[in-house]
Amino acid sequence: xxxxxxxxxxxxxxxxxxxxxxxxxxxxxxxxxxxxxxxxxxxxxxxxxxxxxxxxxxxxxxxxxxxxxxxxxxxxxxxxxxxxxxxxxxxxxxxxxxxxxxxxxxxxxxxxxxxxxxxxxxxxxxxxxxxxxxxxxxxxxxxxxxxxxxxxxxxxxxxxxxxxxxxxxxxxxxxxxxxxxxxxxxxxxxxxxxxxxxxxxxxxxxxxxxxx
Amino acid sequence: xxxxxxxxxxxxxxxxxxxxxxxxxxxxxxxxxxxxxxxxxxxxxxxxxxxxxxxxxxxxxxxxxxxxxxxxxxxxxxxxxxxxxxxxxxxxxxxxxxxxxxxxxxxxxxxxxxxxxxxxxxxxxxxxxxxxxxxxxxxxxxxxxxxxxxxxxxxxxxxxxxxxxxxxxxxxxxxxxxxxxxxxxxxxxxxxxxxxxxxxxxxxxxxxxxxxxxxxxxxxxxxxxxxxxxxxxxxxxxxxxxxxxxxxxxxxxxxxxxxxxxxxxxxxxxxxxxxxxxxxxxxxxxxxxxxxxxxxxxxxxxxxxxxxxxxxxxxxxxxxxxxxxxxxxxxxxxxxxxxxxxxxxxxxxxxxxxxxxxxxxxxxxxxxxxxxxxxxxxxxxxxxxxxxxxxxxxxxxxxxxxxxxxxxxxxxxxxxxxxxxxxxxxxxxxxxxxxxxxxxxxxxxxxxxxxxxxxxxxxxxxxxxxxxxxxxxxxxxxxxxxxxxxxxxxxxxxxxxxxxxxxxxxxxxxxxxxxxxxxxxxxxxxxxxxxxxxxxxxxxxxxxxxxxxxxxxxxxxxxxxxxxxxxxxxxxxxxxxxxxxxxxxx
Numbered sequence: 185x186x187x188x189x190x191x192x193x194x195x196x197x198x199x200x201x202x203x204x205x206x207x208x209x210x211x212x213x214x215x216x217x218x219x220x221x222x223x224x225x226x227x228x229x230x231x232x233x234x235x236x237x238x239x240x241x242x243x244x245x246x247x248x249x250x251x252x253x254x255x256x257x258x259x260x261x262x263x264x265x266x267x268x269x270x271x272x273x274x275x276x277x278x279x280x281x282x283x284x285x286x287x288x289x290x291x292x293x294x295x296x297x298x299x300x301x302x303x304x305x306x307x308x309x310x311x312x313x314x315x316x317x318x319x320x321x322x323x324x325x326x327x328x329x330x331x332x333x334x335x336x337x338x339x340x341x342x343x344x345x346x347x348x349x350x351x352x353x354x355x356x357x358x359x360x361x362x363x364x365x366x367x368x369x370x371x372x373x374x375x376x377x378x379x380x381x382x383x384x385x386x387x388x389x390x391x392x393x394x395x396x
Numbered sequence: 397x398x399x400x401x402x403x404x405x406x407x408x409x410x411x412x413x414x415x416x417x418x419x420x421x422x423x424x425x426x427x428x429x430x431x432x433x434x435x436x437x438x439x440x441x442x443x444x445x446x447x448x449x450x451x452x453x454x455x456x457x458x459x460x461x462x463x464x465x466x467x468x469x470x471x472x473x474x475x476x477x478x479x480x481x482x483x484x485x486x487x488x489x490x491x492x493x494x495x496x497x498x499x500x501x502x503x504x505x506x507x508x509x510x511x512x513x514x515x516x517x518x519x520x521x522x523x524x525x526x527x528x529x530x531x532x533x534x535x536x537x538x539x540x541x542x543x544x545x546x547x548x549x550x551x552x553x554x555x556x557x558x559x560x561x562x563x564x565x566x567x568x569x570x571x572x573x574x575x576x577x578x579x580x581x582x583x584x585x586x587x588x589x590x591x592x593x594x595x596x597x598x599x600x601x602x603x604x605x606x607x608x609x610x611x612x613x614x615x616x617x618x619x620x621x622x623x624x625x626x627x628x629x630x631x632x633x634x635x636x637x638x639x640x641x642x643x644x645x646x647x648x649x650x651x652x653x654x655x656x657x658x659x660x661x662x663x664x665x666x667x668x669x670x671x672x673x674x675x676x677x678x679x680x681x682x683x684x685x686x687x688x689x690x691x692x693x694x695x696x697x698x699x700x701x702x703x704x705x706x707x708x709x710x711x712x713x714x715x716x717x718x719x720x721x722x723x724x725x726x727x728x729x730x731x732x733x734x735x736x737x738x739x740x741x742x743x744x745x746x747x748x749x750x751x752x753x754x755x756x757x758x759x760x761x762x763x764x765x766x767x768x769x770x771x772x773x774x775x776x777x778x779x780x781x782x783x784x785x786x787x788x789x790x791x792x793x794x795x796x797x798x799x800x801x802x803x804x805x806x807x808x809x810x811x812x813x814x815x816x817x818x819x820x821x822x823x824x825x826x827x828x829x830x831x832x833x834x835x836x837x838x839x840x841x842x843x844x845x846x847x848x849x850x851x852x853x854x855x856x857x858x859x860x861x862x863x864x865x866x867x868x869x870x871x872x873x874x875x876x877x878x879x880x881x882x883x884x885x886x887x888x889x890x891x892x893x894x895x896x897x898x899x900x901x902x903x904x905x906x907x908x909x910x911x912x913x914x915x916x917x918x919x920x921x922x923x924x925x926x927x928x929x930x931x932x933x934x935x936x937x938x939x940x941x942x943x944x945x946x947x948x949x950x951x952x953x954x955x956x957x958x959x960x961x962x963x964x965x966x967x968x969x970x971x972x973x974x975x976x977x978x979x980x981x982x
Contacts, residue, residue: 321535325623328532331411332619366420366427367535367599369412376417391465394416394456 186211189232189240191218193302195295195353196251197239198387203255203349206383207262211241219303251291252284255346267343279339283347289319290354297361309362316363320355324368331370336377344381352378357389400424400540403572404517406506406591406603409530413438413507418462420453422595424511425646427451428498433473433725434459440509441476442496444650445469452495460725460796471495473725477699479793485771488701488764496651504605505530506591518571522587526607529615531588531622534602536630538637540573540594543602546633547575547590552625554579554586555610558617588622597643602626669709669758671697676729678753682807682814684736685782686748689729693756697730702789703766703855703883706730707930709758711750716743717931719785719857719883720762721815723792730762733814735782763930765937765954766883768793772853775801776844778866780837780858781812786883788818790855795822802827804844806837806858838865848874857883860953867956877958884953887934887970891951897973901925901982902944916941916968916978925982927968934970941968946978 186204190197190213204211216238217223225236233240233249240249241257248254259269270276293315299305300312323338330337337344338351356375358365365372378384379393386392407421408430419430420443427443429452443451445464454465461470461479468482469489476495481487501508501517505528508517536543551565563581570576570589578587587607592600604626610618673690681687691697705719718732737744751757768790769775775794779787784805794801803822806829807813819826829840845854845866854875856866863882870880893913899920900907910919917939920927930938934952943966950960952967959965966978 325532329616329619329623332616366422367595367601369408369419369533372420373412373414373417391454394458394463 185244187242188213189216189224189229189238189242190214191216191224191238193388194218194238195298195357196291198353198390199251199349200239200241200254200258201387202353202385203258203268203346204262205385206349206381207258207268208383209258209262252287252346252350255284255350259346267341268346268349270341270345273341276339276341276345280345280347283338283345284350286319286323287347287350287354290316290323290351293319294354294358294361294363297363298357299361301361312361313363316358316361317367320358320363320365320368320371323351323355324371327374328370331373336374338374344378348374348378353387353390360389400573400594401511402514404501404508404510404513404515405573405593406517407440407509407593408507409533409603410502410505410507411530416457416459418453418455418457420451422599423509424594424648425596426511426648427453428509429453429455429462430500430507430509431457431462433457435473435725435728437474437728438500438502438507439473439476440498440500440507441471442498442650444495446478446493446495458724458796460723470724472699472727474727475696475699479699479701479724480770482771485769486767488704488767491698491761492654494699504528504589506603506605518574520570520574520576520589522576522607523589523605526587527609529606529609529618531604531606531626532619533604534623534626534630535595536600536602536633537598538600538633539598539643540592540600542637542640543592543600543633544573544575546629546636547577547592547602549632550577550590550625550629552577552579552586552588552622554581554584555606555608555614555618556584557581558621594646597646598637602630668760669707670761671759673697673730673757673759675751675753675755675757678751681733681816683809683811685812685814686734686736687731687815688734688747688751689731690757690759691729697727698761699727700730700762701764702768702793703786704762704764704789705766705786705930705936706732706762707760708732708747709760710743710746711755711757712742712746714741714743714746716747717936719766719789721785721788721818723789723818723821724796726792730759733782733785760930763936763938766855766857766881768855769853770794770797770799771851773800773851774849774853775799776852776854777801777803778806778841778844778854778856778858778862779803780806780856780862781808782814783856783858783862783883783885784814786857787855788815791822791825792818795825801825802844804829804840806832806840806862834861837862838869841866842869842873845870845873845875848879853879853881855881857885860884860886860888877956880956882956884935886931887951887953889934889951889953891934891970892949893970893972895949895972895974897946897975898977899973900977900979902979903982907977910972915970916966916972920968929969932969934967937967939968940965942981944979944981946973947975948972948978949974 224238293312296307297312300307300309338347339345407423412419413432421428421430429441429443450466456463463470470480472479476497478489478493481489498509503517504523563579566578568576574591576589589605591603674693676691677689705717721731734747736748777787791803803826930936937954949972951970
């Protein structure tokens with residue numbers, strides 16, 4: 185079974201929990217005292233991941249870190265439909281990779297702002313927020329045009345990809361970092377669609393859709 | 397520029413309100429939750445739960461009601477009144493718990509609202525005669541006046557010449573917050589109307605509508621062209637705005653809690669008929685049962701909850717009680733069913749024979765003495781004949797919330813089954829029992845109530861003997877008294893009003909004698925005590941008063957055995973005292 189070195193409040197760890205739930209993959213969570221214990225910076229944890237960050241997975245001895253890299257691995261290994269990480273469609277794969285890089289941007293802005301507010305990380309909060317708004321504005325326009333094309337997801341496919349999962353938590357938790365989504369209605373509608381996926385799970389600060 | 401607070405502004409676009417979504421909007425600094433119910437009504441509400449102030453835009457829209465994310469308070473479509481508070485499952489929320497609402501009008505594909513708008517949203521000739529085509533809205537970090545100014549220099553290419561440049565632009569003013577721009581390039585010409593929504597002192601949204609819809613194959617290109625052109629405009633407006641001194645922020649005033657919410661309400665003085673309604677539809681829903689839809693001719697109808705009834709004041713002076721059959725969110729009218737009683741004193745006969753569509757009737761506000769718990773693991777609803785009406789309202793509420801219930805509906809024959817259109821929405825949860833003898837009815841009820849389990853609740857309404865049988869069988873099957881809820885049509889007990897006694901009003905320090913032949917209610921009213929009442933025969937529970945001391949001679953059919961034995965409340969319209977003195981907590 186996969187072991188996930190995990191922290192409940194981490195958006196990047198949630199990406200893995202969500203992905204595994206959507207793919208119906210069983211795993212064990214090993215909680216890391218990320219805050220205030222900084223366990224991921226400790227000597228013991230650095231034996232697992234010398235970079236000193238989470239999430240990390242251990243799949244029967246195969247150890248992998250970096251949130252977006254783990255999504256690639258999970259989808260490639262556990263999605264028999266080949267849709268989440270579409271290796272058989274070069275164009276769609278390219279798009280997916282491109283939006284995965286975009287997700288690095290939302291992580292480094294929107295989610296960084298959240299770390300600053302919630303856990304006191306020493307980031308330039310104004311730069312984080314401005315950067316997040318810049319990316320959200322682009323993404324809102326992108327998703328609005330996708331809707332006009334009859335598409336629901338970040339990539340041009342008629343199904344979600346790991347790019348949606350990589351971006352979603354940074355977006356949906358942004359209010360915690362002081363980044364309002366009021367100006368991004370298409371972005372809000374897309375978060376509703378992600379929440380409607382079978383197997384969707386929540387974390388503190390992320391609410392489910394209604395029951396009907 | 398006219399007063400922004402008395403103007404209509406577009407605050408959303410039709411595509412912003414997809415099925416069961418809650419749009420997060422803002423106008424003049426005030427945050428709004430905007431949602432479309434399944435009946436297409438558009439709700440524009442203050443984005444703030446009355447309870448703890450949490451944003452309603454993170455709640456859920458089930459098509460009928462909006463539920464706050466925090467403690468699950470439910471608010472009705474249209475009226476925005478609270479219909480259920482999960483922490484108080486046995487109680488009907490006060491009608492005064494109502495969110496602040498703002499008007500909404502859908503025009504040209506835009507949703508218009510305002511703080512306190514005069515008249516109607518602007519009529520735009522170009523859009524009236526054309527085939528409006530909605531473009532993408534653009535948020536701008538600049539004030540509305542800066543954006544409007546920048547729009548005067550905006551240019552785009554007309555349909556058919558999208559690839560060209562340097563089209564001639566003409567500008568016309570549309571209302572206080574809009575501009576109509578026409579782009580002409582050779583033979584090609586396109587008009588667009590731009591409305592600038594003042595979101596806050598330093599933010600706006602440009603909402604744009606083309607006068608003519610381009611052919612399907614061109615639409616994506618048109619959208620893209622305008623998005624690019626407007627993107628440049630946004631950059632320009634934001635750059636200009638950044639050089640100006642920052643305007644004072646617009647701070648929305650949150651209305652104070654109204655006085656009637658923060659103090660104990662005045663007691664209703666009598667059987668008031670506060671509302672005027674029009675019979676908008678009358679039809680025969682089953683043999684001997686007429687159905688009525690009653691639509692307000694003044695203010696929107698007050699919020700109701702399942703189990704609620706209204707007093708209907710008939711043209712012949714009689715007052716009768718009828719349960720509402722409405723489902724959650726069905727707030728545009730009240731719907732009742734009236735059975736023609738062959739022994740009618742004139743109530744049901746008047747409604748069947750004299751009252752017609754377009755007639756105006758006087759009704760009371762809805763009152764709920766038969767509230768529905770929504771925390772049961774299983775709810776059993778039993779309705780006999782016309783007693784099905786409150787059960788239908790309850791069943792619809794449980795159905796919308798995906799709660800486990802069964803509705804047993806007893807009727808004489810297929811032709812006597814009312815409100816088929818409602819029953820059809822309830823799936824397999826309705827069990828119909830037709831043409832049964834009293835013994836067979838008893839056997840079916842016995843089977844239905846056979847199993848009591850933790851957190852089961854039973855609601856029953858129907859003829860007296862059926863209620864007696866249900867209560868008795870449920871008690872025998874182990875249903876505790878507090879899980880069996882019932883509502884009688886009428887009190888068939890003969891009222892013995894021969895006793896004489898005193899009532900002491902503890903809070904008022906008044907003692908009044910109640911002579912034989914008079915009810916407590918009558919004596920209280922005759923002495924100037926304001927008292928609410930409805931059926932005045934001990935069936936509905938409206939005139940209940942807490943009792944501090946004395947022995948009660950219960951003659952009503954509202955209280956159950958446990959409540960009677962507790963001896964701490966009395967139905968003042970029929971019940972009396974066996975002691976010489978009764979101390980009331982009023």
